[in-house]
Amino acid sequence: MEIPYNVEVREDTGVYNSKLGIWLFLASEVMLFGGLFSAFILLRTGAPVWPPIGVNGSILPLLEHTIPHATFNTIVLIASSVTMVMAWVALKTKDLGKFKIYLGSTILCAIIFLVVKYFEYTHKIHEGFVPAHDTFMAIYFTITGLHGLHIIGGIIVLAYFFGPGIKMWDTEPERFTNRIEIVGLYWHFVDLVWIFLFPSLYLLN
């Protein structure tokens, strides 16, 4: 017996296997970032001043300085989510050329995001605002760092479908389309996490 519903939808549940799988995975991711966010809330409500003032003073002036960069990054990530959907739509309309363009732009956006983030990180560390400086810096580096790891993981998977993984289109186009839908769901989730991170870490201080 072969494993059923790998590609086709099961009638009574309305999904194929990996689609349910990714939703469950995302549910656990919600709990992971939920845990991180609740820690953020608890530390923040417990602190007399937020962000706390450490040996190098407050991060606030530097943070306000980087708001434009973070805003730019927000736009870049939202754009990458749009191109991700377009890539999937292109596959649905059987246009592989378009798919490559859209998937390529998604990867490009993700890389731009990381480059901007890299300069943000090094600037902060250079000024002495390392994770150990105060609890705001600690939670800032932990959450954005984990989010960055999710972006890197996403880039690896997307690059695989852009490169060697694309061969599946010739043999099993439907299954390949499903795969793009699934990685797309993951990508939107990573985008969504940033939508929460941006205001809580940069704007609401």
Added chain:
Amino acid sequence: MSDSHHQESFWRKYIFSTDHKIIGIQYGITALLFMFLGFTLMMVMRWQLAFPDQAVPVIGGLIKWLAELNGFASDGNLPADLYNVFGAMHGTIMIFLGVVPLVVGAFGNYIVPLQIGAPDMAFPKLNMSSYWVYFIGGVIMFASFFLPGGAANSGWTSYPPLADIATTGQTYWLVGMVFLITSSLLGSVNIIVTIVQLRAEGLTWMRLPFFVWSQLVTSFLLLLAFPPLEAAGIFQLMDRVFGTSFFLPSGLVVGGEALNVSGGGSPLLWQHLFWFLAHPEVYVLILPGMGVVGEILANNTRKPLYGYKSLVYSAIFLGFMSFVVWAHHMFLTGMGQGMSVFFQTTTMIISVPSVIILSCFMLSLWGGSIRFNSPMLFALGWIPMFGIGGLTGLPLGLSTPDIHLHDTYYVIGHFHYVVAPGTIFAIFAGIYYWFPKMTGKKLDETLGKLHFYSSFIFMNGIFMPMFIQGMAGVSRRLADGGQAYAHAQDVLVYNEVMSWSAWLLAVAQIPFIINIFRTMMAEREASPDPNPWQATTIEWTDTTSPPLGHGNFEKAPVVHRGPYEYSVPEAKSDYSPQTQS
């Protein structure tokens, strides 16, 4: 399958297999070995508690070697520092490397696809990787024993600030936990998708065997409760590696000197995140056990499980409630009365579904013509053991009596009744019950009964006196077993009783080990009876013993009836298989 005649190499077939049955057995063997390790740690600790500071017999040389490797002085006795290591690692190994991989990894993997008529798990490659991620986590945990300062020594709960400033072993513990958590997440996604998507035709939700339901709820708990602990683990790792202060309050003084950190963190934050996992974890340990017991009770009473629907709804409700009771572990932290009242109320509510499940199991026995074989004995033994464990938990769940009982041996007795005789009796019951399915050979009944009766006596010998010691006020985690306590002197005599029981419990496992190896080595019959227990569920009626390699079934089973149609009036035999039309 087109390539079914293709010969697989040994590595592909037994080591990096994607077949759920092989992976289940891999999980089972690895987890049993880890359980043996965890039990050995405990036997050494029980020596220290009964005969403090005397050289450990038999393996004294090994203890001396390990202690000196870790940098502790020892003459073959168990030094207090190493006692702390053993205590922390006993808990960690038993829960995360022993019981969970056994009940979810081994039983869940092997039995669930067969019981729902599926050819394999939904994602076989993911299944293989979750085993190997678990294996790596286990290796990291094991390796940490040989570090300077030893393995993690802050208890299995790893409370900061202590854990934040503990020796390197704690870092290994955290990294190991990240692997174990990842493995559980991958495994639980797989089990849920398998149950939802791969049920055979006609196998509607209310026709699922109770075991499958218990695995489904368990997987949801693992999926949603583990990530917050992963978050907490990352925070603690940041504290230890990058010097942050997530769990370190301002003004902390260690060894007379102010700690050079920014401060501003909260030790309570760890406890909240930790227990948010660790309370559902209790139900992760016990629910699959309930599932196993349910299967065996129905089969050996030859009548349907009493209140199947109540059982299912209770298990689901239990799952939901287990997410809102966590802070009953924290009544004494000073988190406030409002919090205590809320969590003691939810704790009383969660006892209701547990009682329903236990009552249904007992009512299932009523009027049945019970067969007392080895799996049934363990299942029957499970009922009072879990009952004692559950009932002794009520005083702990109420914040007032908890003031007296908190962190005493009473707590140890309570939760061991739930997870030691509770879970482990269910595991043994499951092994005796499904062994003929895995191998085509039945385990010996005489040795099985010897195993059961001796284990039953000595399990109680270990844990019953803990209630007495605990109520007398003996604290847990004391390396001398309370010798230094004036108020503990009257109950110290039980230390020896408990220790002898622990060692005799080890002796009681010898018939089991002999039984397994003797049966494994015995010649299999030409065509073994696929259904030696005359059971109704699909894994017995529609597969061979052991089931076919990849694919499990010759043709897809079609289900026509509920899981426990035993002794149906006017039926040909006293059991009507689910696939019988």
